[in-house]
Amino acid sequence: MCAIVGYVGNADALQIGLDALERMEYRGYDSAGIAVVEPGKIHLEKKEGKLTNLLERIDEVGRENFSGTTCIGHTRWATHGRPNDTNAHPHISFDGKAAIVHNGIIENFATLRAEIESQGIELVSETDSEVAAHLLALAYNEGATKGDFEASALSVLARLEGAFTVLFTHVDAPDRIVAGRRSTPLIVGVGDGENFIGSDVAAFIDRTKNAVELGQDNAVVITPEEYRIYDFQGNEVEGKPFTIDWDLEAAQKDGFDSFMMKEIYEQPAAVRDTLAGHFVDGRVVLDEQRLSDEDLRQVEKVFVVACGSAYHSGLLAKYAIEHWVRVPVEIEVASEFRYRDPVLDRQTLVVAVSQSGETADTLEAVRHAKSQGARVLAVCNTNGSQIPRESDAVLYTHAGPEIGVASTKAFLAQVAANYVVGLALAQARGTKYSDEIATIFDELEALPEKIEKTLELRQQILDLAHELGAVRTMLFLGRHVGYPVACEGALKLKELAYIHAEGFAAGELKHGPIALIEDDLPVVVVVPSPHGRPVLHSKIVSNIQEIRARGAKTIVVAEAGDEAVRPFANYLLEIPQTSTLVQPILSTIPLQFLAADIARECGNDDIDKPRNLAKSVTVE
Numbered sequence: 001m002c003a004i005v006g007y008v009g010n011a012d013a014l015q016i017g018l019d020a021l022e023r024m025e026y027r028g029y030d031s032a033g034i035a036v037v038e039p040g041k042i043h044l045e046k047k048e049g050k051l052t053n054l055l056e057r058i059d060e061v062g063r064e065n066f067s068g069t070t071c072i073g074h075t076r077w078a079t080h081g082r083p084n085d086t087n088a089h090p091h092i093s094f095d096g097k098a099a100i101v102h103n104g105i106i107e108n109f110a111t112l113r114a115e116i117e118s119q120g121i122e123l124v125s126e127t128d129s130e131v132a133a134h135l136l137a138l139a140y141n142e143g144a145t146k147g148d149f150e151a152s153a154l155s156v157l158a159r160l161e162g163a164f165t166v167l168f169t170h171v172d173a174p175d176r177i178v179a180g181r182r183s184t185p186l187i188v189g190v191g192d193g194e195n196f197i198g199s200d201v202a203a204f205i206d207r208t209k210n211a212v213e214l215g216q217d218n219a220v221v222i223t224p225e226e227y228r229i230y231d232f233q234g235n236e237v238e239g240k241p242f243t244i245d246w247d248l249e250a251a252q253k254d255g256f257d258s259f260m261m262k263e264i265y266e267q268p269a270a271v272r273d274t275l276a277g278h279f280v281d282g283r284v285v286l287d288e289q290r291l292s293d294e295d296l297r298q299v300e301k302v303f304v305v306a307c308g309s310a311y312h313s314g315l316l317a318k319y320a321i322e323h324w325v326r327v328p329v330e331i332e333v334a335s336e337f338r339y340r341d342p343v344l345d346r347q348t349l350v351v352a353v354s355q356s357g358e359t360a361d362t363l364e365a366v367r368h369a370k371s372q373g374a375r376v377l378a379v380c381n382t383n384g385s386q387i388p389r390e391s392d393a394v395l396y397t398h399a400g401p402e403i404g405v406a407s408t409k410a411f412l413a414q415v416a417a418n419y420v421v422g423l424a425l426a427q428a429r430g431t432k433y434s435d436e437i438a439t440i441f442d443e444l445e446a447l448p449e450k451i452e453k454t455l456e457l458r459q460q461i462l463d464l465a466h467e468l469g470a471v472r473t474m475l476f477l478g479r480h481v482g483y484p485v486a487c488e489g490a491l492k493l494k495e496l497a498y499i500h501a502e503g504f505a506a507g508e509l510k511h512g513p514i515a516l517i518e519d520d521l522p523v524v525v526v527v528p529s530p531h532g533r534p535v536l537h538s539k540i541v542s543n544i545q546e547i548r549a550r551g552a553k554t555i556v557v558a559e560a561g562d563e564a565v566r567p568f569a570n571y572l573l574e575i576p577q578t579s580t581l582v583q584p585i586l587s588t589i590p591l592q593f594l595a596a597d598i599a600r601e602c603g604n605d606d607i608d609k610p611r612n613l614a615k616s617v618t619v620e
Ligand code: M6R
Pocket: 307, 308, 309, 310, 311, 353, 354, 355, 356, 357, 358, 359, 362, 405, 406, 407, 408, 491, 492, 495, 615, 616, 617
């Protein structure tokens, strides 16, 4: 949700902190702030709105007034308290000596707030976070940890409940930051004479590729020379070092006008890299496999849990896995999963799909599944994040960093990875012969080229969006695997254009949604291949005629050469031929372009950061 950054070193902390915030703004962008710490002094600035507002404010104040080589910074996605200057982070303690930033939710903040107020201290913001600053000052000024910044910060962390990452600084210890985490991300960047903390590696990717993951309920102290990791009781523990396998360029726009556009064009590579290394010597292999073939053979039921676009990728997995493996698959929105008390046992495989690996709803679903004895396999794009860490097996999608809040390349990579999971199950259980698996793999491996071809629809969709203009509502229809694609297309449009959009199973149309059709209403129809499942094809051609007869403007996504749909399409978007189950990896692409272009027609130019959203949703 929020982005947090911390820097200690010998360079210009303000500039380093602001650069880091800029790279991480996709995580949250309703306000931003930075505190630069030097002996005896905190230079603080924070502003409502996007980071540019903070930058302007800093320029007004004068950058020379932010001297110091330690800083903490934050971009916010509000949970407690409106987005405004006061609620923005960092928060300062009552004595002006401590500054903190926080990501997550401090669940016992009301009790802590009452305790602080009872000591005559006035809290100035509506946030849950501010308590951490005052608690630090109280612990540092009196009692058992008096005068000991590190011990004081640890004592505060031990008192917090909920999910949080908190960074602490104090004017009496200006050469260090103490930070701690529970269930929200915190990565340490290890530099040369400087060290970093970030919500993700984008915080320091320009200065080091050496990083360290912290475990649950761990804290870290960073100084320019070293980092030390502790549990909240102060016992020294180990972190998990890793090397970052992408570079600064991957986190930049590369000549595109938005990250989202750049990421749409990265889809051939995202799918290629995700598949790479998963079919070796005629066998399907996963990445971090702590599940044996015998475990996979024992599976009697599969649940896919995920949110948003990842959930749509799971809907597709259901079609593929049930068809290939003949085992029942349920797909469930992660936020509902654990509250419904699903029937789980050792023979249940839960597949948790998440780009960020941080989504709180999905993480809690994973924990619930594990507590009931189920086995969990994560499909994730972020190395070292919490969801894969807590799962029994992992299949990483290698889409690279996805900055645009609307998921594009990560979604396509998730679909491909989910299919690999299906093939791994089919292999272990013998429901597909090896040559059948090889044929499906060949088809998947042919996709990058077909994705390139599909990207050539760019200009046609730009013109189409321009002709449609600022539409107020749009419907999306699909059958079979076209249905999840319709839902994904509608979600993209809602997120980016802020208009009403709905995805339906085309067969459901007559049971209600057809009442929505009126003259000139744009309706996108995802048409299955006429070759793979001809029965689906002919049914959807009838659906197109039904909506045309009622005045809809049809935007038809169909396989090249599908002449049967041409007479009924106001706009025809042709994608390369491929098999039924694989088609969604192509048919989604025109809908991504369409959403971005209609968003601009509707006046939203900043498609990377749609209002009210954040890239990683680390609160439930
Ligand atoms: O990081 P995750 O894949 O777990 O995120 C899940 C959803 O929050 C995410 O897909 C969201 O729906 C996107 N903004 C969709 O474009």
